[in-house]
Amino acid sequence: MNNFIKISIIALLGGLLAVLSSCTNGGVDDPGSGFDRPAMLNNYGNNLIIPSYESLKSSVDDLDAAAGTFSTEPTPSNLSELQNELKTARLAWQDAAMYQFGPAEMNVLRAVLNTYPADTDKVNSNIESGDYNLETLENRAAAGFPALGYLLHGIGDSNEEIVIQYTSDQNASNRMAYLQDNVDYIKESTDATLNAWLPDGGNYIETFLSDDNAGTDVGSSLGMMVNALVLHYERFMRDGKIGIPAGVRSAGVPRQEATESFYAGYSLELAIANLQAIKRIYLGTGLNTGDGLGFEENLISLDAAGLSDEIVTEIDQAIAALQDLNDPLSQQIENNNDPVLTAFQELQDVVVLLKADMASALGVTITFQDNDGD
Amino acid sequence: MNPFKNSPSLSLLFLLAASLLFFTTSCDINDSGDGSIDAPETYEFTRNGESTVAYPGQTDRLNMVAEMKAYVGQANQGDLISEQDLIDMYENTGGNGGGNFSFTSDRQLKNKTFAPDRDANLFTGIFADAQAASENGNTGVPAQNGVAGLIERENKGSDILVDAKGREFTQLIEKGLMGAVFYNQIYNVYLTDDRIGPAVDNEVLEDGKNYTAKEHHFDEAFGYFGAPVDFSSPWPEAREDDALFWAHYADVSDDQIPFIQTLMDSFLRGRTAIVNKDQSALNDEVDNLYENLELLAAATTVHYINSTLSELSSNNRGEAFHTLSEAWAFANALKYSPRRKISLDEIDQILNTDFGENGNFWNVTADGLNNAKATLVTIYPDLEPVQDQL
Numbered sequence: 099m100n101n102f103i104k105i106s107i108i109a110l111l112g113g114l115l116a117v118l119s120s121c122t123n124g125g126v127d128d129p130g131s132g133f134d135r136p137a138m139l140n141n142y143g144n145n146l147i148i149p150s151y152e153s154l155k156s157s158v159d160d161l162d163a164a165a166g167t168f169s170t171e172p173t174p175s176n177l178s179e180l181q182n183e184l185k186t187a188r189l190a191w192q193d194a195a196m197y198q199f200g201p202a203e204m205n206v207l208r209a210v211l212n213t214y215p216a217d218t219d220k221v222n223s224n225i226e227s228g229d230y231n232l233e234t235l236e237n238r239a240a241a242g243f244p245a246l247g248y249l250l251h252g253i254g255d256s257n258e259e260i261v262i263q264y265t266s267d268q269n270a271s272n273r274m275a276y277l278q279d280n281v282d283y284i285k286e287s288t289d290a291t292l293n294a295w296l297p298d299g300g301n302y303i304e305t306f307l308s309d310d311n312a313g314t315d316v317g318s319s320l321g322m323m324v325n326a327l328v329l330h331y332e333r334f335m336r337d338g339k340i341g342i343p344a345g346v347r348s349a350g351v352p353r354q355e356a357t358e359s360f361y362a363g364y365s366l367e368l369a370i371a372n373l374q375a376i377k378r379i380y381l382g383t384g385l386n387t388g389d390g391l392g393f394e395e396n397l398i399s400l401d402a403a404g405l406s407d408e409i410v411t412e413i414d415q416a417i418a419a420l421q422d423l424n425d426p427l428s429q430q431i432e433n434n435n436d437p438v439l440t441a442f443q444e445l446q447d448v449v450v451l452l453k454a455d456m457a458s459a460l461g462v463t464i465t466f467q468d469n470d471g472d
Numbered sequence: 473m474n475p476f477k478n479s480p481s482l483s484l485l486f487l488l489a490a491s492l493l494f495f496t497t498s499c500d501i502n503d504s505g506d507g508s509i510d511a512p513e514t515y516e517f518t519r520n521g522e523s524t525v526a527y528p529g530q531t532d533r534l535n536m537v538a539e540m541k542a543y544v545g546q547a548n549q550g551d552l553i554s555e556q557d558l559i560d561m562y563e564n565t566g567g568n569g570g571g572n573f574s575f576t577s578d579r580q581l582k583n584k585t586f587a588p589d590r591d592a593n594l595f596t597g598i599f600a601d602a603q604a605a606s607e608n609g610n611t612g613v614p615a616q617n618g619v620a621g622l623i624e625r626e627n628k629g630s631d632i633l634v635d636a637k638g639r640e641f642t643q644l645i646e647k648g649l650m651g652a653v654f655y656n657q658i659y660n661v662y663l664t665d666d667r668i669g670p671a672v673d674n675e676v677l678e679d680g681k682n683y684t685a686k687e688h689h690f691d692e693a694f695g696y697f698g699a700p701v702d703f704s705s706p707w708p709e710a711r712e713d714d715a716l717f718w719a720h721y722a723d724v725s726d727d728q729i730p731f732i733q734t735l736m737d738s739f740l741r742g743r744t745a746i747v748n749k750d751q752s753a754l755n756d757e758v759d760n761l762y763e764n765l766e767l768l769a770a771a772t773t774v775h776y777i778n779s780t781l782s783e784l785s786s787n788n789r790g791e792a793f794h795t796l797s798e799a800w801a802f803a804n805a806l807k808y809s810p811r812r813k814i815s816l817d818e819i820d821q822i823l824n825t826d827f828g829e830n831g832n833f834w835n836v837t838a839d840g841l842n843n844a845k846a847t848l849v850t851i852y853p854d855l856e857p858v859q860d861q862l
Contacts, residue, residue, distance in 0.1 A: 198785050200860075206784045206838040213787055233837035234828070235789065236617050287838075317861050333786065 133399035136312055138382065138391040139319050143295075143306050145384030150194040150375075151292040153385060157187040158281075158288045165281045169274055172264045174257040181250050185364060187284075188212075188243050192371040196330045196379060199322040201294030201302050208334070210287040214244035215356045218252070221245050225272045232283045241280050244358070249277050252361030314461040324393075324462040328453045331376060336445040339369040340420075344431055344438040352435055354428035363426035370420050373445075377413045393456060402459045409451045416444040511737075511744040515694060515701040517687070524683040530695025532577040533584065533653065534716055536561065539573055541646040547606040547633040548642065550622065558599035558645075581649060586656040586808055595648065602633070602641045609633045615793075617834035626788040634793055638833030643797035650717050651769075651805030654696040658765065659809045662693035663758050670751050686746050693761075694739050705732035718765070721772045721802075728858035729771055734764050762811045770814075770852045773802040773822075775862040777845045781838065796833050803827075803844070814851050822847060 164183040168176045191211055198208050217239035224230040224240055232241040239245070254260035264274050293299035295306075305311060311319040337347065338358070343365075345352035357365040378385075382392020397406040419441035423430050431438050457464050517524045540561050547553045560570025564580035585595065605620035615621040615634045622631040623638075632640045661667060667689035674686040681688070698716030707715060707723045715723050722731035742757030776799035783791040803822050806814050826844035828835035849855045855862070 203781050203785050204838065204842060206781060208785050209787050210838075231829075231835070231837070233839060234835045235784065235792065235837070236834040238784075238787065238789075329786070 141390035149385040154190040157190040193375045216244040247361045329466045365427040366425040419444040508748040511740045527695025553606045555599045555603040586652045623790040625790040640797035647801030655808045769805045
């Protein structure tokens with residue numbers, strides 16, 4: 099009898115525990131915190147993510163139009179216009195690059211748009227043969243914005259010289275076709291990603307905001323967002339834009355040509371734009387709207403206001419360190435790399451705050467470094 | 473967060489409650505009076521107090537594949553590997569794989585390989601390619617389109633040896649044999665009427681054994697699955713290494729599709745039906761096994777397609793070749809079931825077009841991967857709700 103009561107109590111407690119933990123796994127509310135996570139996700143989806151893709155699409159459309167004009171009338175001034183549109187599109191990409199999950203992952207958008215350094219040998223051999231499929235993995239570094247940067251900035255010392263490559267060079271017509279094919283592929287992938295998010299397209303926004311995905315578990319919208327943000331920050335912001343060109347992954351030997359915009363020379367401007375966009379995500383500031391609910395408010399609701407302040411301070415310090423540098427970043431690295439390494443260290447200081455402290459406070463598991471063990 | 477979640481005392485109580493519950497249910501599973509039994513919780517069956525379960529031949533072959541995988545893996549470090557050694561292991565020359573196995577056995581993998589693959593010299597061809605590729609790896613030739621060699625897995629910082637189409641030898645051989653031997657033997661031998669149908673003896677004990685022919689055949693199918701006898705969901709991480717080959721992949725996707733319980737239930741109930749001499753109940757479980765083992769290969773393919781999209785998004789070319797090699801071998805494994813829902817043409821489209829024109833991973837595109845995934849989701853509707861989570 100005594101045992102029976104004991105067992106009953108244990109079983110009851112067990113049942114209670116199971117019910118309680120199932121609430122936190124799939125549930126919407128954080129008991130105790132009173133934080134409105136669905137409202138935060140709504141802010142992210144509708145005020146940051148979709149507007150970022152819309153802005154990217156609009157600038158890629160302009161790029162496409164300018165490429166069309168240049169193709170009909172290859173003049174130095176039309177080239178200059180096309181170069182400006184490329185820069186606008188590359189800046190717009192900095193606002194959208196952090197959302198590499200769902201539709202962007204399905205379209206491998208980051209790899210399509212922004213694989214660098216460009217493989218210029220491959221670009222040239224493709225132009226020469228005229229036989230290529232830019233969608234393949236093999237051509238990943240021969241397409242996208244960086245390859246376009248090479249084609250619009252890197253094949254002559256002046257715009258007049260570059261135009262010759264599209265007018266009287268023996269591969270001129272192939273080169274013009276390649277330029278257009280590359281822009282088309284950028285446009286296709288951008289459009290496909292935006293459409294997959296929109297309610298009248300693939301409606302991924304509905305999935306993103308669904309109750310099923312409103313928790314903090316692996317595969318939840320928050321879980322995917324935080325993982326994508328941290329992965330982007332670590333590998334594509336800190337390492338890709340600064341660390342790798344500065345040589346921190348190559349035994350201190352710099353790799354200037356691995357800068358994001360090696361041929362056009364505005365790599366630093368892109369890096370600063372990206373870090374500012376990362377800060378806006380943290381704060382929950384919409385692309386065209388004001389401040390809304392974001393990780394900042396979520397952390398404060400979890401009694402982690404101190405951590406939140408620290409994240410903002412450290413990001414600001416990293417932005418300031420980048421602003422101390424000068425474009426072209428490749429020349430800065432070549433002439434005076436120490437401040438670049440300092441900026442890398444400032445960027446590094448943010449990693450642990452986002453990846454360990456913020457993720458664990460939010461109850462999100464960082465999964466991206468996991469591999470399947472074989 | 474749930475304030476009770478990390479309380480050790482409550483967790484302990486819960487565990488106690490759970491184990492007591494388990495204990496009480498496992499008490500009344502055996503005899504039901506008329507000599508027939510209920511399905512047990514674990515894959516253990518007895519006659520006169522002695523076990524009737526045995527599948528040492530399957531265990532040997534699982535070990536052979538594991539040691540072949542380890543052997544091939546040496547080439548990932550730039551070491552030379554030998555075609556002859558691989559043939560010796562495949563044919564089990566001298567009962568010890570030509571000196572390459574750490575154990576002896578009188579069984580072999582080759583004579584259990586899917587006959588059309590054997591006719592086409594599928595694996596021996598791969599062994600020859602692997603030796604040649606390891607010579608490239610050994611002299612530092614990097615993998616390129618059309619050239620076999622080493623490529624770095626970016627997340628791990630270590631290399632893998634791939635063929636001229638970017639396919640990783642370790643996966644082609646290990647996962648290839650999981651399909652061509654393990655699944656082939658389950659599907660085309662041990663679950664067929666020839667081995668467990670109404671005409672197969674289920675009365676007389678085999679010479680010197682404690683099992684009937686029918687019991688033993690079903691156990692051999694179970695042996696190829698690679699599961700521990702107490703395989704159950706959720707499978708504890710601490711015992712991850714106990715679930716081998718197909719059972720391991722049942723565990724990998726168990727959160728999305730309850731493969732562990734579905735498959736173990738069918739193995740347990742099917743074996744129970746044999747004890748109870750209930751052919752109709754056995755047939756039901758055999759149907760479930762064909763259906764869900766095939767679904768497991770399809771789900772694992774989608775899992776690795778998703779991984780590949782993710783790796784490609786991060787420009788991790790070596791990681792993408794690794795995950796796509798896995799996807800390739802699991803999609804290929806779909807062909808071994810005589811009851812497969814997918815056609816050979818559809819498998820061919822996935823392997824040789826969707827995963828890169830001419831089966832060349834250097835040609836793979838996001839569109840192709842999404843197309844393969846859509847094909848699988850259409851054919852296996854159970855994958856639809858979890859296609860992005862797998």
